[in-house]
Amino acid sequence: MKTDKKKIIIGATDHLALPDFGIDEIACKIDTxxxxxxxxxxxxxxxxxxxxxxxxxxLYDPKFGISTKKEFRYTEFKERKVRSSNGEIDYRYSIYTTVVIFGKKIKTEFTLSFREKMKFPILLGRRFLKNRFIVDVTQKELSQAQLNQKTSR
Known part of the structure; x- marks a missing residue:
């Protein structure tokens, strides 16, 4: 398979921004x-x-560093069937919003889920990663490292 775009290496975890929600930085886990x-x-x-x-x-959750108490409303959304890692089927609502990572704005779909017991508030799945990123699970926080490198120049 040949692609013209150069893919970015992303680690197992990182941080991104969700500008539509006023969130400048939030942790995410890469989940292939x-x-x-x-x-x-x-x-x-x-x-x-x-x-x-x-x-x-x-989105408010101090555990994840999300301090906005604002209620968000969407008129454009879908209901998706999602199969969990243990095989159970769940129905979730999904929305499209913009993510900023590695200095790139990417509009993507998110299913909404209560993840309070999880370590990361966001999972980035294959649909987001496809044709954009190569996952190197031995690395982490690569977009943050790139950002820090640019600001120290």
Whole structure:
């Protein structure tokens, strides 16, 4: 398979920004076993208003360094069937939002999940990684290292 784009090496973990949510830096785990990326959130609910469904959720979680208490609402969302690593099927809502990593803005899909018991608030799955990144699990925080290198010049 030949591609014209040069792929970026990404480690097992990193940090990214979610500008649509006002989050400048948040930890993420690279998960090649997951197809779709996942975002930690709480209070996920559907609101019916004027014959329209609105998806509402909060990202607030001090454990993950998310201090915004704002409620986010989306009118464009999907419901996805997700199979967990133990084979169980779950239904989750998904949204599209912008991620900034390695200085690149990338619009991608996230399923919404309550990840309080997990170590990372975000998983980046294969759909996000495909044709953009090569995963080197022996590395970590490579975008942060690149950012620190640029700012020290």
């Amino acid at each position: 076993g997951a197809y779709t990326s996942t975002l930690h959130c709480s209070r996920v609910r559907l609101i019916e208003k004027d014959d329209q469904s609105i998806l509402s959720f909060k």
